Amino acid sequence: MRENTKWILSDREIPDAWLNLAALVRNEYPLPVEGEAMRPLTVQGLSSRYSEECARIELLDGSYGTDLDISIPGEVMDQYRKYRTTPLFRARGLEKHLGYEGRIFYKREDFNPTGSHKPNTAIPQALYAKEQGLRGLVTDTGAGQWGAAMAWACRNYGLECTVFMTRNSFIAKPYRRYLMELAGALVHSSPSEMTAQGRTLLAENPDHQGSLGIGMGEALETVLHGDGFRLALGCMSYYAALHQTIVGLELVKQLAQAGVEPDVLVACVGGGTNLFGFMSAYLLRKLRGDPGPEMIAAESANVPSLTKGEYRYDYADAFKLTPKVKMYTLGHQFLPPKIHSGGLRYHGKSPILSLMVKKGLVRAIAIEQERAFEVGGLFYECEGVLPAPESAHAIAATIDAAKLAKAEGRKKDIVFCLSGTGYLDLRGYADMFGLKP
Amino acid sequence: MRENTKWILSDREIPDAWLNLAALVRNEYPLPVEGEAMRPLTVQGLSSRYSEECARIELLDGSYGTDLDISIPGEVMDQYRKYRTTPLFRARGLEKHLGYEGRIFYKREDFNPTGSHKPNTAIPQALYAKEQGLRGLVTDTGAGQWGAAMAWACRNYGLECTVFMTRNSFIAKPYRRYLMELAGALVHSSPSEMTAQGRTLLAENPDHQGSLGIGMGEALETVLHGDGFRLALGCMSYYAALHQTIVGLELVKQLAQAGVEPDVLVACVGGGTNLFGFMSAYLLRKLRGDPGPEMIAAESANVPSLTKGEYRYDYADAFKLTPKVKMYTLGHQFLPPKIHSGGLRYHGKSPILSLMVKKGLVRAIAIEQERAFEVGGLFYECEGVLPAPESAHAIAATIDAAKLAKAEGRKKDIVFCLSGTGYLDLRGYADMFGLKP
Numbered sequence: 001m002r003e004n005t006k007w008i009l010s011d012r013e014i015p016d017a018w019l020n021l022a023a024l025v026r027n028e029y030p031l032p033v034e035g036e037a038m039r040p041l042t043v044q045g046l047s048s049r050y051s052e053e054c055a056r057i058e059l060l061d062g063s064y065g066t067d068l069d070i071s072i073p074g075e076v077m078d079q080y081r082k083y084r085t086t087p088l089f090r091a092r093g094l095e096k097h098l099g100y101e102g103r104i105f106y107k108r109e110d111f112n113p114t115g116s117h118k119p120n121t122a123i124p125q126a127l128y129a130k131e132q133g134l135r136g137l138v139t140d141t142g143a144g145q146w147g148a149a150m151a152w153a154c155r156n157y158g159l160e161c162t163v164f165m166t167r168n169s170f171i172a173k174p175y176r177r178y179l180m181e182l183a184g185a186l187v188h189s190s191p192s193e194m195t196a197q198g199r200t201l202l203a204e205n206p207d208h209q210g211s212l213g214i215g216m217g218e219a220l221e222t223v224l225h226g227d228g229f230r231l232a233l234g235c236m237s238y239y240a241a242l243h244q245t246i247v248g249l250e251l252v253k254q255l256a257q258a259g260v261e262p263d264v265l266v267a268c269v270g271g272g273t274n275l276f277g278f279m280s281a282y283l284l285r286k287l288r289g290d291p292g293p294e295m296i297a298a299e300s301a302n303v304p305s306l307t308k309g310e311y312r313y314d315y316a317d318a319f320k321l322t323p324k325v326k327m328y329t330l331g332h333q334f335l336p337p338k339i340h341s342g343g344l345r346y347h348g349k350s351p352i353l354s355l356m357v358k359k360g361l362v363r364a365i366a367i368e369q370e371r372a373f374e375v376g377g378l379f380y381e382c383e384g385v386l387p388a389p390e391s392a393h394a395i396a397a398t399i400d401a402a403k404l405a406k407a408e409g410r411k412k413d414i415v416f417c418l419s420g421t422g423y424l425d426l427r428g429y430a431d432m433f434g435l436k437p
Numbered sequence: 438m439r440e441n442t443k444w445i446l447s448d449r450e451i452p453d454a455w456l457n458l459a460a461l462v463r464n465e466y467p468l469p470v471e472g473e474a475m476r477p478l479t480v481q482g483l484s485s486r487y488s489e490e491c492a493r494i495e496l497l498d499g500s501y502g503t504d505l506d507i508s509i510p511g512e513v514m515d516q517y518r519k520y521r522t523t524p525l526f527r528a529r530g531l532e533k534h535l536g537y538e539g540r541i542f543y544k545r546e547d548f549n550p551t552g553s554h555k556p557n558t559a560i561p562q563a564l565y566a567k568e569q570g571l572r573g574l575v576t577d578t579g580a581g582q583w584g585a586a587m588a589w590a591c592r593n594y595g596l597e598c599t600v601f602m603t604r605n606s607f608i609a610k611p612y613r614r615y616l617m618e619l620a621g622a623l624v625h626s627s628p629s630e631m632t633a634q635g636r637t638l639l640a641e642n643p644d645h646q647g648s649l650g651i652g653m654g655e656a657l658e659t660v661l662h663g664d665g666f667r668l669a670l671g672c673m674s675y676y677a678a679l680h681q682t683i684v685g686l687e688l689v690k691q692l693a694q695a696g697v698e699p700d701v702l703v704a705c706v707g708g709g710t711n712l713f714g715f716m717s718a719y720l721l722r723k724l725r726g727d728p729g730p731e732m733i734a735a736e737s738a739n740v741p742s743l744t745k746g747e748y749r750y751d752y753a754d755a756f757k758l759t760p761k762v763k764m765y766t767l768g769h770q771f772l773p774p775k776i777h778s779g780g781l782r783y784h785g786k787s788p789i790l791s792l793m794v795k796k797g798l799v800r801a802i803a804i805e806q807e808r809a810f811e812v813g814g815l816f817y818e819c820e821g822v823l824p825a826p827e828s829a830h831a832i833a834a835t836i837d838a839a840k841l842a843k844a845e846g847r848k849k850d851i852v853f854c855l856s857g858t859g860y861l862d863l864r865g866y867a868d869m870f871g872l873k874p
Contacts, residue, residue: 424860
C-alpha cells in the first residue's frame with residue numbers, strides 16, 4: 001500500500017489546549033524583570049504595556065504557573081478551525097534530489113492566513129485585547145509576517161492596529177505592507193517621525209535602516225503615550241511561544257497518524273517562538289527525561305544570537321522600554337548587516353527557547369543567507385513550494401542533517417517547519433538571484 | 438459531533454484517470470480546423486504546433502475519441518502526489534459575515550505549486566514534450582499564473598521554457614515574472630521585439646499593452662521558426678481542459694466524504710479550463726441526463742465572451758496562426774480595456790466549455806472588476822485567504838447565489854473553486870484599494 005504524502009487531522013482532533021512548558025520548568029524559568037535594578041514585575045505593572053492576559057502569561061501568574069495544559073478559548077478555536085490543522089507533507093521531491101533514503105516531512109504553516117505561523121498567536125492576543133475593552137494593539141515587524149498576522153487578527157475583532165515596520169523591509173517588501181493595509185492597519189516605516197526615539201535616530205541618520213529592537217521601542221513608546229492601546233509581540237514573549245505550541249501538538253498527532261517517530265526536528269529561529277511551538281510536544285518528552293528526537297535551531301549567520309551571543313538578562317527593545325528578559329542576546333543595540341534580507345533579524349532569542357538551548361535540549365547552527373536563498377530556490381524546484389527566506393534556513397539545516405545521515409548510512413526521519421510562504425519575499429529572491437527588478 | 442471545516446483525500450484516493458467528456462459528446466464537439474477554408478486538421482499537421490500527444494488530444498485521436506477515462510501517466514501521478522489532493526474548505530467566516538444559513542465550500546487550488554490550478558496541466562504537457570524529445574515549450578501568459586506553472590513544470594523535466602507575458606502584466610506583476618525566472622524561464626514582455634508580429638505592433642504603437650491573443654501569436658511564431666519547440670497552452674485547448682478534470686474528480690469524492698450534495702457550483706472563467714475541470718464530474722452527470730447542481734460561470738465584465746460574445750469559429754490568437762476553434766468569442770483582435778487588471782482577459786472561451794454553455798448546462802454571469810477586488814478583500818478579512826482577482830470573480834458570484842438563496846428562504850450548499858492565490862497580485866489590490874505604492 002502506497003504511503004501517504006500529506007496528512008491533516010479532523011476538526012475534532014485539533015488540540016484544544018496549549019502546552020505550558022514554562023510551568024513544568026518554573027523553578028528554572030527566568031521571569032522578566034524591570035530596569036537596571038532588575039526589580040520583579042507585577043501583573044498590574046506589566047499590564048501598562050501588554051494586555052492583562054498577556055501580562056499574566058508572561059509572569060506565569062495563577063494557573064499559568066501551575067497548569068501544563070491551558071484551555072484554548074472557544075473564540076480562538078473558532079478562528080483556528082478556519083485554517084488548522086495545517087497539513088504535514090512528505091518532501092518526496094527533495095528526498096529524490098538528495099538521493100536520500102530516509103524520509104523528510106514538513107509542516108505547512110505557510111498555508112495559514114497571511115502566509116505564516118504568526119496568526120496562531122495574533123488571534124488570541126487580539127481576543128484578549130478585545131475582552132479587556134482595549135481600542136487596539138501596537139506592534140513592530142521586520143519582514144512583515146508578524147505585522148500582517150496582527151493586522152488581520154485585529155480586523156477580525158474590530159480593533160485598531162498600528163505597525164512599526166523596519167525601514168529596509170518597508171521599502172523592499174511592499175507586498176507585506178499591502179497585506180497589512182488591506183486589513184486596515186496603519187503602517188509606519190521605522191525609525192519614524194511618530195515617536196521621540198524615532199525622531200532622534202532620524203536626526204542622527206536620516207537613512208537609518210531600523211531594527212526590530214527599534215520598532216519594538218517605537219511601538220512601546222506609542223503605547224505608553226496612548227490611551228487604550230497595548231503592545232503585541234509576535235516573538236520574544238512567552239505568550240507568543242505558548243500559543244505556538246498548537247503547531248507541535250498537531251505535529252505529534254500527525255506523525256503518529258503517519259506512523260513516524262521522528263529522529264530529527266528542525267526549525268528556523270528569529271525570536272524563537274516558531275521553533276518552540278513546533279518542537280513543544282517533543283520538548284515535553286525530553287523535559288520528562290524520555291528520549292526524543294535531535295532538535296536543531298537554524299539561525300541566520302548574520303544574527304547569530306544562539307551560536308555567538310551571551311546568555312544573560314537584556315532588553316527586548318533598543319530603547320530599554322521593555323522589561324529585561326534572560327536570553328541569548330547579541331545586545332539590544334545590535335543592528336544586522338545592511339545586506340541582510342533573510343529575516344530572523346532579532347538580537348535575542350525568546351527566554352523559553354534560550355533556556356531549552358542552555359539545557360542542551362536544542363542545538364543551534366548558523367546558516368548564511370546566500371545559502372538560505374539558494375536552498376529556497378532548490379526547494380521550489382523540487383517541491384513546487386517557495387519558502388519564506390526564514391524557513392529556507394530550516395531547509396538548509398534539514399539538507400545538512402540528511403547529508404550527514406546519508407554519510408553515516410542511516411535512514412533518519414527528519415521533520416522541519418515550513419513557517420512561511422516566500423511569495424511575499426519574491427523581491428528578495430529576485431535580488432539574490434540577480435533577476436531584473 | 439462537530440462538522441469538519443476541511444477535507445483532503447489519502448494518496449490512494451487521488452483519481453488516476455482524467456475525465457474525457459469530449460468523447461461522450463463527440464458527435465456535437467466541434468474539432469479545430471485550419472484557416473479561413475476551415476480544413477480538417479491531422480495529428481501530424483497539428484504536431485508542428487503542439488506536442489504530438491497534445492495534438493492527439495486536441496483532435497480526439499484514437500482512445501481520446503472513444504474512452505471516457507484517460508489513465509494519468511505514472512510520472513504525472515508522482516508530481517500530482519506532491520500537492521494533490523488539494524483541500525476542500527468550508528467558508529464559515531464568509532457564511533457568518535453573510536448571515537447565510539446554508540453552507541459554502543471552496544476547493545483550494547491556490548495551495549498548488551506556483552499558486553494556482555495551472556500545474557495540473559503544465560505537468561503532463563511538459564512530460565509529453567520530454568517524452569517526444571523536444572528541447573522546450575513556448576507559451577503566453579497574462580497575469581502570469583500559467584507562465585509560472587509552465588516554467589516550473591519545464592524545469593522539473595529539464596526543458597527550456599520561453600514565456601511571452603502580456604505587457605501590462607509584465608510591468609505591473611513583477612512577482613509572477615520572478616517566479617518564472619526563478620524556475621529558469623526566459624520571459625519577454627509582449628508584444629516583443631522577438632517576433633515579426635511583435636515588431637509590427639510596436640512600430641505602430643510603442644506603448645502597445647498586449648493581449649493574450651498577441652502573446653499566443655508571438656509564442657506560435659517562435660515555435661514555427663524554432664527547432665525542437667512547441668506551443669503549450671494553459672487554456673483554450675482541450676488538452677488543458679482534460680487535465681484539469683482532476684480537480685472535479687477530487688471534488689466529487691471530497692463532497693461525498695463531507696456528506697454534501699451540492700446545489701450550486703461556481704467558478705471563474707478566463708479561458709474556461711478551470712471551470713470545466715472543477716465541474717467536470719457533475720457535468721458528466723448532467724450529460725447523462727441525471728439532475729445535477731446549478732453551474733455558474735463568472736467572467737469579467739471587461740471581457741464578456743460568454744455573456745456578450747458570439748458562438749462561432751474564431752482564431753485563438755491575434756495573428757491567425759493557431760487553428761480556428763468554435764467558441765464564444767469577442768473576436769480574436771479584442772483588447773481588454775487598459776484599466777483591466779483582474780485577469781480572465783482571454784477573448785474566447787474554450788470549445789468544450791463553450792459547448793456546455795451552449796447546451797444550457799452552465800449559466801454565465803459577468804462581474805465588474807472593482808467588485809471582484811472588493812470581494813477579494815472581504816474574503817481575506819473573513820477567511821484569512823487572499824484570492825487571486827480571477828478567483829474573486831467566483832466569490833462574488835457565490836455571494837450573489839447565497840444572497841438569492843437567503844432571499845428565497847433556502848439553505849443551498851454552494852461550492853466554488855479558489856483557483857489561485859492573491860499574494861502575487863497584491864499590487865493590483867493595492868492599486869484598487871488606493872494604497873500608497
